[in-house]
Amino acid sequence: MILQLNGISKRFGGLQAVSNCSFTVEKGKVVALIGPNGAGKTTIFNLITGALKPDSGSIYFKGKDITNVQEHKRVHLGMARSFQDVRALTEMTVLENVILACPSRYAESPLLSLVRPNQVRKEESHNIKKVFEILEYVGLSDKKDKLAGDLSYAEQKLLILARLLATDAELLLLDEPASGLDPGSLRKFVELIRDLTNNNKTILIVEHNVSLVSEISDKMVFLHHGEALAEGKPDEVAKNEELRDIYFGA
Numbered sequence: 001m002i003l004q005l006n007g008i009s010k011r012f013g014g015l016q017a018v019s020n021c022s023f024t025v026e027k028g029k030v031v032a033l034i035g036p037n038g039a040g041k042t043t044i045f046n047l048i049t050g051a052l053k054p055d056s057g058s059i060y061f062k063g064k065d066i067t068n069v070q071e072h073k074r075v076h077l078g079m080a081r082s083f084q085d086v087r088a089l090t091e092m093t094v095l096e097n098v099i100l101a102c103p104s105r106y107a108e109s110p111l112l113s114l115v116r117p118n119q120v121r122k123e124e125s126h127n128i129k130k131v132f133e134i135l136e137y138v139g140l141s142d143k144k145d146k147l148a149g150d151l152s153y154a155e156q157k158l159l160i161l162a163r164l165l166a167t168d169a170e171l172l173l174l175d176e177p178a179s180g181l182d183p184g185s186l187r188k189f190v191e192l193i194r195d196l197t198n199n200n201k202t203i204l205i206v207e208h209n210v211s212l213v214s215e216i217s218d219k220m221v222f223l224h225h226g227e228a229l230a231e232g233k234p235d236e237v238a239k240n241e242e243l244r245d246i247y248f249g250a
C-alpha cells in the first residue's frame with residue numbers, strides 16, 4: 001500500500017467538505033476518486049499533498065505518517081499532482097517546460113553548482129536524456145520546440161502529464177486530467193495513463209467520466225459530501241443503484 005487515509009476530516013467554516021474519509025491506494029494501481037461536484041475530491045488532493053491540513057485523521061505515504069509533514073517535503077517523498085485548471089507555462093517551449101519539472105540538486109543550490117561543475121553537467125545530460133524519453137512516451141517529441149501556448153488543447157494535457165513524469169514521483173495525483181478531450185485524444189490519453197502502472201507509477205485520478213474510469217481503474221472510491229461511501233471494483237461501484245442515483249441526481 002502506498003497511500004492510506006484514515007478518518008480524514010476538513011471543515012471550511014460551516015461546510016464539512018471532507019468527513020471521516022478513509023481509503024487506501026495500493027502500489028502500482030490506478031484508483032479513481034469519483035463523486036458529484038463539490039463532493040470533496042479536489043480538497044482530498046489538497047489534503048494528500050499538504051496544501052491543506054486536516055482537522056482530524058491521519059495520512060500515511062509509503063508507510064510513513066505524513067499528516068504533519070510540510071507540502072514541499074511531501075514532494076520530495078515522491079508525490080506529484082496536476083491541477084484541475086492550470087495550464088503549462090505557455091511562454092516556454094515544450095522541451096523547456098519538461099526540463100524545468102525535473103528535480104535538480106544543483107539548480108536548488110547555486111554554491112554547490114559552482115564547486116561541482118562536472119556534476120552539474122552530468123545532471124543536465126541525465127535530465128535531457130530523460131526528458132527526450134518522456135516526450136517520446138507521451139507523443140510530443142516532434143513538438144518539443146513549439147511554445148506550449150501554441151499546442152492544441154489535447155497536446156497541452158499531454159504536456160502536463162509529461163511534466164509530472166519528469167518529477168520522478170511514484171504517486172501521481174491527477175485532477176480531471178482528461179476533461180474536455182475529444183473522443184480520439186481521450187482514448188489515447190487513458191491508454192497512456194493505464195500504461196503508467198507498467199512504469200512503476202501509482203495513480204489516483206479524479207474523473208467525471210465514470211465509464212472511462214471504470215475501464216482504466218483497479219479500484220473506485222465513491223465520494224459524497226466528503227465521505228467515502230463505497231470503495232471497490234469499478235464495475236461493482238459503477239452499477240450500484242444507490243450511488244448512481246446520487247451521482248446522476250446531483
Ligand SMILES: Nc1ncnc2c1ncn2[C@@H]1O[C@H](COP(=O)(O)OP(=O)(O)OP(=O)(O)O)[C@@H](O)[C@H]1O
Pocket residue numbers: 012015017035036037038039040041042043044084
Ligand atoms: N478553500 C476553500 N474554502 C471554502 N470552501 C471550499 C474551499 N475549497 C473547497 N471548498 C468547498 O468544499 C466543497 C468541496 O469542494 P471540492 O473542490 O473539493 O469538490 P470537488 O469534488 O473537487 O468538486 P468538482 O467535481 O466540482 O471539482 C465544495 O462545497 C467547495 O465549495
Ligand SMILES: [Mg+2]
Pocket residue numbers: 041042043084
Ligand atoms: Mg474538483
